[in-house]
Amino acid sequence: MTTPIIEIREVSKKYDDGLPALDGLSLTVRAGEALAVLGPSGSGKSTLLNLIAGLDRPTDGSVTVAGVRVDQLSEAGSARYRREKVGMVFQFFNLLDDLTVLDNVLLPAQLLGMGRAEARARAAELLEHLGIARHERAYPGRLSGGERQRVAVARALMNRPALLLADEPTGALDTASGADVRQLLADLNADGQTILLVTHDLALAEACASRTIELVDGRIARDNLAGMR
Template sequence: MTTAPVIELRDVSRAYDDGPPALVDASLTVRAGDAVAVLGPSGSGKSTLLNLIAGLDRPDSGTVTVDGVRVEELGEAGAARYRRAKIGMVFQFFNLLDDLNVEDNVVLPARLAGMGRRAAHRRAGELLESLGVDRHAGAFPGRLSGGERQRVAVARALMNRPPLLLADEPTGALDSASGEDVSRLLRELNADGQTVVVVTHDLALARSCTTRTIRLADGRITADAASGTVAVEPAR
């Protein structure tokens, strides 16, 4: 039985102003349950690829389909609804709201999606407990360690049960011990069936929590291989 794609990019290109293309004829398929790392140096196109998948940007050409949704066809309001329903995002610097406590940060996406208050808080409590930070539910983010804040950010990202979790340099602002903790968490989430795409420049992170590595250079996908193996050039 073939698993349906969660992400399907076909011949996607994107350029900005008069500079070189940020992404060139990119084609990529990610299936449910995959754990994929997107590697490449600064300027390789990693952020552009992530933004296109998340519906934060539109391609100049090509198609972007995520969980059956043609993302490039969405308007601004449709893209916002799409992100609430389909995408969980984890960022390098957490992006938690400092004036909300931990539980209210986690609850926010569900409330924006229309979930009732009681159900949203019940779901948040379950997530915080499963991620080992439930004791901090009433604390404000500034009182937590970096690793704890990233766990809260993961709980928020999972709040609406998205089919896809996108992590953008999730260990970039953490010390090595906290980074290993987050890497293990991503690995455990994937083992439970969560589809994960990690955008990073850190090869060690890619090897530790993903099973497949996509390499970008100058806006092009240059290699696609199982993590930890020698990557090969994709067929032209």
């Protein structure tokens, strides 16, 4: 059996006195899977992503990612975990507009303390692999949406994360750029990268996911183990 990257056991998350955002959810994601999390607004998708990223803690249950009990980490431990184990891609890119493409991509390595020569070699490798090496000295504002998302993916992969998290990665893109990013994520998974993506984009799930789950009211209503590709 392939080693689990994510192990979530009986996780619940409650806010104030309302209905739980997650309600006794259990989930295992194995290395090499590309999991798409679908569901209507308010179903718990973003909460699940935040718990896996160590940005929030469950009310009950446990979250283990790449052997790390994420729900037990301190604030400093959570930040270190995100630097070392997880890469994150967001709907609106979250690039720093006053840094060049290269400097945006180098930032995670600098935070991790990677040597300068090693970091620059890794960045050059990623920019070439993702087809944006010619833009390394450009600023993000001069790039198309699809190119900016490729920069964001390069930044997320800089520290060779065990898990790539993507939150609506095509949500801010036009049709052509969205198709470009869908193919990029599918290619990364084909190369062995474990991916968990949260999306409303069924085309993205169909193109990228080897497995899909659908959340309804904080529970898994459907788990397509056979995959969609």
